[in-house]
Amino acid sequence: MNAAEHIVECYYRLAKNCFTLDDVKVIDGINRQIDLLAVNLLTGDQYHIEASVTHRTAWAPDAEKLEAVFSHKFLGIPKKREGKKTDSARGVNYRKQIDATYKSVGLDPGKIQRVFVCWIIKDEKTCGQALKKFQEKHGVSMSVVSFRDTVLPALRDAVGTTNYDDEVLRSFSFIKEQEKQTKKKKAQPDG
Secondary structure, three states: OOOHHHHHHHHHHHHOOOOOEEEOOOOOOOOEEEEEEOOOOOOOOEEEEEEEOOHHHHHHHOOHHHHHHHHHHHHOOOOOOOOOOHHHHOOOOOOOHHHHHHHHHOOOOOOOOEEEEOOOOOHHOOOOOOOEHHHHHHHHHHEEEEOOOOHHHHHHHOOOOOOOOOOHHHHHHEEEEEHHHHHHHOOOOOO
């Protein structure tokens, strides 16, 4: 799990109150894995989360990129590659294996909310329209969550200033305490 995926896992665990399972190998998926599965036992919400985060806005996905990611990561459609022996050329699809993986941990493929986390998207309106069409076409729940605008602020708010064993949460608690202490210092009048 890379740093962005770890932060996303912490977000689902602390801010969304979910039990999480990371780096889940897809059953018979030939080098495929799911970044994160999460479930909130109180609400029954179930999530399959994939994260691809870079803070360079030039790399923000557009509608076409999102459709490619959704197809590959959530529907099991292989990326197009040259050659007769590639999964793409042979028409292989891993959707059944992804669904079997959900079921193997007690999740319902029909209830899974598929979430792609990225820094930001290029054009929210166009991407929103494309996402809606994709959901209707494939009969699945999909969403995009902004790492910058949703994950980081919500996790910052969810973390306290206690001593966490998790290094990501401990880092957030340091930042939160630093903000609290320096705000106090600035508010004190010079004497």
